[in-house]
Amino acid sequence: MTTHTEPWPAGTPCWVDLMASDLGRTQDFYRDVLGWDFSESQPEYGGYCNALLGDRPVAGLSPTMEGMEDAPHVWTVYLATEDIAAHAARAAGAGATPVYEPMQVEPFGWMGMWADPTGAAFGLWQAGEHTGFTAFGEPGAVVWCDLMTADPARARQFYAAVFGYDYQDIGDEGMPYALFTVPGGQRPAGGFGGPDPESPDAPPAWSVVFQVSDVDAAAQRVREAGGSIHREPFDFEFGRMTVAAGPDREVFVLMTPAEDM
Incomplete structure (x- = not known):
């Protein structure tokens, strides 16, 4: 069990959230698939609630905001700051386009959202009382986040300028992929890759990977809960994974890490 209660280092994926067309249905789905409980939906914050492992926040859910009914439902990844x-200014200087300018969510922190130069949306989160996910790298929690884009070189340049990322290439010519580490980090914080040979026309996007103890059993829970499997479970160097989608067709990955990770 990994519990992290302090603010995450700048540039580290620290939170993920999702807008749902039917909040109750989506809560039921992730409760069945990942074992989540939920805090009370808060009307003063647009109906937002935290997904919990025990009492530890792992993700956020909210009803779809008015005027965004036709927007695609996607998991948003937030990077710590x-x-x-200061990071908003660096992002703008490096070519980002603002989606939501920074705003305070009292007393929890500050948030904003941008599109990077490749077109992938990302959020920034400056911690107040809410430091991001406190459970990490265990069944039911986020274990990895990465950016898949047709222009990974441009993405690497952008995020290095904003956050000072260092990179370690582990891919190949057919599938470029690099791990990134934040300044002073002791382990990779995420990855950049693309384009995916199986989805060459997919739009650039950050994606979230949730850990499970048994990928095949989790894939079956997805189907039984009303979701779908986009890619059947498969083994790779770092474990076993499957690509799934939830009630609003939001895509996410389920993974069981290799025992030696």
């Missing part, structure tokens, strides 16, 4: 104004 200790100074959202």
